[in-house]
Amino acid sequence: MITIRWTDVGNENDPLWCAASVLYAYLSPSGREILYIGQACGCTVRERWRRSGKAGFWNALERDRGIRSHCVIVGVPELPAGMRLTKELLSDVESLLIARLQPWGNIQCLGTRICRPGMVVQCRGNWPGPQRKFVDA
Numbered sequence: 001m002i003t004i005r006w007t008d009v010g011n012e013n014d015p016l017w018c019a020a021s022v023l024y025a026y027l028s029p030s031g032r033e034i035l036y037i038g039q040a041c042g043c044t045v046r047e048r049w050r051r052s053g054k055a056g057f058w059n060a061l062e063r064d065r066g067i068r069s070h071c072v073i074v075g076v077p078e079l080p081a082g083m084r085l086t087k088e089l090l091s092d093v094e095s096l097l098i099a100r101l102q103p104w105g106n107i108q109c110l111g112t113r114i115c116r117p118g119m120v121v122q123c124r125g126n127w128p129g130p131q132r133k134f135v136d137a
Helices: 045-049 051-065 087-101
Strands: 002-008 022-027 034-040 071-078 120-125 133-135
Touching (some): 034 087, 045 071
């Protein structure tokens, strides 16, 4: 089982902005709807968040949904003893969450994805969804 511990990102000085090898999610202003799930691997959460990297997403969010503010949460993987965090594992966790939850802003992993049969992902902490456990088939 892979646990992802989700934490709200606070102000602009919050150290979570500098986190890498983590997942992140953008939430609606109420914090109830997951708008987008991504990963920061080889870069920081702040680098992934910058508007220039996802101009199409931010423009559509404002135009199509009328959303001009959002919340950010960071998911830090907690792995069983002896398991190593790799880019591939982080990608598999990300794609499982996207496939199951289908956030508004994600377009990848909705049709087909590479599965990791038997992988179980448990979301803890400040996770907004009612579903907290995801099993890869």
